[in-house]
Amino acid sequence: MSLVVGVDIGNSTTEACVADVGESGQMAYLSAALGRTSGVKGTVDNVTGVADVVGRALSAAGRDLSEVSAVLVNEATPVISGLAMETITETVITESTMIGHNPETPGGVGLGVGTTVAFTDLPGCPSGCDVICVAGVGADFEDVAAGINGAVARGVRVVGAIVHADDANLIVNRLRTPVPVVDEVTLVDRVPLSMPAAVEVAEPGRTIRTLSNSYGIATVFGLDPEQTRMIAPVARSLVGNRSAVVIRTPTGDITGRRIPAGALTLIGEQAKRQVDVDAGADEIMATLRRVRPLTDAAGESGTHVGGMLARVRDTMADLTAMPYDAVRIQDVLAVDTFVPQRVTGGLAGEFALENAVALAAMVRTSKGPMELLAERLHERLGSDVLIGGVEADMALLGALTTPGTAKPVAILDLGGGSTDAAMAMEDADVHSVHLAGAGDLVTNLIDSELGLESREAAEEIKKFPLAKAESFFHIRLEDGTARFFDDPLPADAFARVVVLADGGMRPIRTRHSVERIRQVRRSAKQRVFVVNALRALEQVAPGGDIRRIGFVVVLGGSALDFEIPDMIAEAVAGFGIVCGTGNVRGTEGPRNAVATGLVAGYAAALGTSVEGR
Template identity: 50%
Template sequence: MRVAGVDIGNSTTEVCIATLGLKEELVFESSALVPTTGMKGTLHNIRGIKEVLQEALRKINKNVKDVDLILLNEAAPVIGDMAMETITQTIITESTMIGHNPNTPSGEGLGKGKTVLLEELQDTYEDEDYIVIIGSHIGYQEAAKLINASRHSIKGAIVQKDEAVLIYNRLKYPIPIIDEVKFIHKIPLGNTCVIEVASEGGTIQTLSNPYGIANLFNLTPEETRRIIPIAKSLIGTRSAVVIRSPKGQVEEKEIPAGTLTIYFVDGTKRMVDVDRGSEEMMHAIDSDQEILDMAGTKESNIGHMIEHMKEEIGKLSKSANVHIQDALAVDVLVPMSVEGALAGEISMERAVALAAMVKSKGLPMQELAKTLEDDIGVTTQVAGVEGVMASLGALTTKGTTFPLVILDLGGGSTDAAILEETGEVKVTHLGGAGNFITMLINTELGLENLSVAEDIKRYPLAKVESLFHIRLETGEVKFFGQPLSPKIFGKVVICKEKDFIPIETKHSLEKIVTIRKEAKRKVFIQNALRALKSVAKGNDLTQIPNVVLVGGSAMDFEIPQMLLEYLTPYGIVVGKGEIRGVEGPRNAVATGLVLSKVKVL
């Protein structure tokens, strides 16, 4: 008979096809994988299952009618993909200050004065210091001419177009100039303004310090507190402009982060303030007690997030009884818009990201199996728990022996299992994996592009330093005989196979690499330690001699090495699986499903 083991994952659906003889001799024939359609464990998966079966059968010139039995992994009762929201105490305010940091300022130092349109600065104006506003209707030559001819003390300029350097090079005396101010018409006139431009290679010192701003504008303690987001948004920048806007424009609203409540099976509960960060949240979550559910306080960020998560998953699983059985919390810096800003300035605010594993009382996998069977006319069964099946699949890696410990690094969850020679298996299933890392990278870099964030996670980076060479993130320099595209000159790029994909961001190569590695450490390293401790004897990691890595994320170019570094102090040897000697770390669950049937028939 021909058996197909189908592993429905959070990101991909994989299949292993084999024929089983009368004497239980097993011949593996084909395998394939496709992106999972819909949320794992729901009827939306059927389209992906049919696609992966067709792809694998096409390789051996067979069709679905040639399959006698389909075995599905037991994705129920855990049906949750991972979800992330930023949870922080957010202050929404029409700031009394406005900040800006363009790419191409000119000049150097501090300039303070009243804002005035350049073309309106007449001799009749009072004899005081001014910051001139130059709209796009005035060219750089005319602007420089008017500034040079003015009898007034002009201490700086704010320019709408990207012409700061062009104007500066034509001036008789140096002044700091800020350009690229898109919404220049919103600048209040007649107000006190300060411009700061640092020397090349330096960063501003005064306008990135709230007390420096307070000193320049003679602010009260309350006004100083309100300009902290502006000062924070300008830390590390080369230039800035801060303008005091008219009074009476301050409106403040607090959205509390809220409190996470963890309910345990024994009837007890723990509560932790989200504002206290991920470490305290994980201390409450990682207890020896079995979690029944989690909830957040009403009208808070955490409350809205969990309520929305349960509602959405309840709809997909057609279940009104949805519980959260595990969560992974990590600290993250989130770029947040500064209200009252001129050009979309952002402030990096601390937040907590949450990946939750959701359990439903319903049996969606049984319904999925029946629906698939009715659709294609092939007997379909839900065969086994993922961790157990992954262990069986990992046994096909040459050199493995009992007890076998596997770490399944997937897209939505991190699983661990220990398989004893007696056949006894201990498994754990934790929320948070590859997809969560992608979201963290996307959020911290402010990309708003999950596809680019996924590539940043999966491939090494480089800086294009000339049209004929790049500097890899390792420091190695690579030269080319033919010129590279001018479109990527000076940019940080993703080295994806033979292509160079530019990352549209102001962040440096070093900053992007740091964020990528930190995201992997926060998610995979933390979850790996949690998972392995859960299956180890006495929760003692030193009792685990070696670990076989399986799953799509085990193919990551740096995660196996990172895990090895963190687990070596415990005496644990880590290596990627070679499923059936041909699949690498992939296809472990699908292969295990087929192997599980050998002992049953």
């Protein structure tokens, strides 16, 4: 009997599998371990991580490093992916014309149209005119209410107000005739005065009707068709608000313009095609399908997409010490997304949802310095280090230790940086693909679509179910079930959406509802993993026909996700194939496939050499 350790160096995790292998190929698996990969996969930096994981696997088996006869390492080809996101639309307010923010408690109800007048100038207003009062920083609600009441008594028709503090209800409660009031306008000093303006506040539970409608704004200000066209983006960005202010300035202009995002050139083995990035993800992916297999991609220089691909190339070149020109982009995944962006020129920190395209690009570099890595590992561990087998073959061998699987089998390895697939027919060669876009892209989409500006928060939303703290003693989970606590929840979690992370409950700093966050999370996973799963299976399936696959085993870190495997199973259900999350050796779940495959491959080779003798 000899003790062997299979080691799989992955993009983010290194896994080991310890087994006793007999002379004629019989074997007994002893233990497994998992740790972070140190450095870029396939480089000498990996030694520390490998030594750590091997050590832990051995101690779990109660064995010593000195007993090990061979360490088996996969042929690790660095597969690196880059991500970029570009907005392709933009809302610019060239002169302050709109306050589209949504204070939590606006005051009054209805629509008021009049001329903007500073609160301090209210006493000078002649009677008979329609006025929107603008109360600046430090104005007290009692003074403002008294001032408006006084002006109204003189015959000035105050039809609405814009205020700086969170005072709308306090002011409205003190008015003899209530008017719509929009509060919490941070840059109230920049509101242009003596300009026609409209203030609208909807009833509780409703959204505004007039200012969110282009013709409503046109009616209020008497706009001609050309001016209405100009104001349309304002109306669009106010849809769904409970309150809004629109001020008409003579030179004011809001434009929703499309940013020239540039063209993406996809170079295939036979064909070369160009596609405009602002045509959207579907168009880009359709073009990619036409040129497949992709040998490289380039962006128009001087445009967003050009800069984006240059960045990806730069990162790759840096990480792998390859010359910049030798970096070839071998797959691209484009995803339609939207990004809440601060409106340029807004007065209350307004956000507008802009369309964007996220691109993940994947580069497969030439074979890493494996010989060198093996040598260093030998120095560090003392035992023989064998570079064994192509990763995909080993993963398939490992996957086949899942109970209930048989050839023809395909594996889907859902990682952080790339989605990989491989397919083994009864006897035929193994066919594998590496596709751009995986867990990291999902995190990015969640982060940007919810405007979190925190990757950690996005990562937690991706990984864990949501709940809402409904009282100090119970939360309601996203599926509607309630959970109770003996100790009161912290006040900063009260009424907030929380993620139920391993380390406890984490409140999310956002005003989005549970439903909204859940929807963004699920759709991000759909757009990346389901799309990629189908794309990958199609490329490895014989004749591109997924129906001929038979068994699909889902592996990798993202296969541990609480909903991704179900989404994929649902998506391939129509093909009449068996698809499920792997359970390597019946114990390891979707982990340890390559490490197990390495040991199994080694044992099988021993077995055949014995037979041949």
